[in-house]
Amino acid sequence: MSSAIASLDASEQPSAETSEVEPQLQLTPHALLYINVGDDVPSLVLQLLSFEKLTANENDSARYRVVLSNATHMQLAILPPKYNDLLLSETLKIGSILSLTAYACRNIWNSRTIVIFSLAVKFTNSPLLGKPRSLFKEKEQQMLGQDTRTTKRSLKFGIHLPPMQHKSSINIRPIKALDPFQNKWTIKGHVTNNRKMHQYSTPKSVGQVFSFDMIDDEGTEIRITCFGDVAEMHYHRVEAGTYYTVSKGCIKEADTKWNKLNNHLEITLENNSILKRCDAVVDSEANNS
Numbered sequence: 001m002s003s004a005i006a007s008l009d010a011s012e013q014p015s016a017e018t019s020e021v022e023p024q025l026q027l028t029p030h031a032l033l034y035i036n037v038g039d040d041v042p043s044l045v046l047q048l049l050s051f052e053k054l055t056a057n058e059n060d061s062a063r064y065r066v067v068l069s070n071a072t073h074m075q076l077a078i079l080p081p082k083y084n085d086l087l088l089s090e091t092l093k094i095g096s097i098l099s100l101t102a103y104a105c106r107n108i109w110n111s112r113t114i115v116i117f118s119l120a121v122k123f124t125n126s127p128l129l130g131k132p133r134s135l136f137k138e139k140e141q142q143m144l145g146q147d148t149r150t151t152k153r154s155l156k157f158g159i160h161l162p163p164m165q166h167k168s169s170i171n172i173r174p175i176k177a178l179d180p181f182q183n184k185w186t187i188k189g190h191v192t193n194n195r196k197m198h199q200y201s202t203p204k205s206v207g208q209v210f211s212f213d214m215i216d217d218e219g220t221e222i223r224i225t226c227f228g229d230v231a232e233m234h235y236h237r238v239e240a241g242t243y244y245t246v247s248k249g250c251i252k253e254a255d256t257k258w259n260k261l262n263n264h265l266e267i268t269l270e271n272n273s274i275l276k277r278c279d280a281v282v283d284s285e286a287n288n289s
Contacts, residue, residue, distance in 0.1 A: 006094055026030050026097055026122060032073040032135055044100040045122065046070050047129055050081070050092075053088060068098075068114065071130030076182075077114035080253060086121060097123040102264065104179050117264050161210070167217055175220040178251055178265055180239050186247040188278065189216035191271075194240045197231060212238050213261060214246070221265040223259045238262075244281050248273045 028045045035041055046068040049163050054063045062080040064087060079087070086092035091213070102117035112135070172188045193213040211225040224246065226234050249267040259266055268276060 017027045018101070026072045027129065028071065031070045034073050035114070036075075036135060037101075042101075043245065044103065045101065046098060047126065048092060048094055048098060049074055049128070049132070056150055066207065069132040072133040073135050075114060075135050076108075076111060076184070077116055078108070079116055082253060083116075083119065091124055093120050094161070095126045095128055096121055097126050104177070106179065107163070108181055115181060117179070142258055172245070174218050175214070175216045175222050175263070178222070178267075180251045182251065184247075186245050186274075187214070187216060187222070188243065189214040189222075190243045190244045190280075191238055191240050192221065194238050197235050210235050210286070212240075214244065220263065220264050221261045223254065223261055224269060225266065227270045230271060230273070233274050234266075234269065237275065237277070243278050243280050245276045 049067040052065040065079050091110045099120045104115045173185045197210040209227050215221045249269045254266040
């Protein structure tokens with residue numbers, strides 16, 4: 001992990017004159033309290049306080065960990081790689097006001113973390129607003145260079161999160177609830193589009209590939225792709241209109257060049273992935289085999 005963390009020194013704070021409007025009125029009041037007790041805030045408007053580049057694997061895009069604030073509280077978040085250019089071009093920088101239009105709260109780094117799926121920058125330049133305090137007194141304050149010794153993961157003002165549910169992989173999860181940081185999950189749906197197997201060739205590899213689209217009972221679609229031996233294994237098993245459960249695949253950002261579904265994620269099946277035909281109604285016992 002990189003030790004170079006953007007700081008909040010007064011010399012780096014954007015000037016108030018660069019803000020187009022008074023942005024404090026734009027931040028969502030009490031937003032971080034709401035989303036951490038399960039309430040839905042459709043459009044979450046927050047301010048960027050700091051960012052840190054995480055060490056990337058050789059074949060993966062770099063990710064940034066950020067701290068977001070609503071002027072009263074602050075919390076860790078993960079920025080997806082598709083928005084890295086916003087930071088590099090300084091369209092998004094310390095003080096910027098952004099709107100999160102798709103996100104989820106997950107347990108990452110032993111703290112509740114906002115996983116960002118979609119955002120829009122409302123104001124690039126803004127002074128830092130309020131005196132936000134951390135909901136969880138750990139990583140956020142370390143990133144801001146503040147000393148903290150507590151590891152208690154609780155909300156201030158006497159508001160506490162409910163215990164986290166440790167869900168078994170046999171529990172059916174809505175497709176819209178998936179994110180790339182989940183390990184144990186199972187989705188269920190019927191196949192709407194089953195594409196033919198074809199050969200591919202890249203500078204690094206050649207092989208065969210096929211994909212299919214699945215939709216669950218809530219109406220959310222997702223693209224599922226199989227390569228090589230995995231494609232050979234599943235190609236003749238997948239039929240349009242048939243229900244399947246899927247688990248242990250690799251969830252990643254969708255490649256919009258090839259994937260036009262209304263979902264920012266897609267799944268790649270691997271050797272240990274499970275694709276199982278099922279009835280329209282699935283019980284947990286059947287899905288555990």
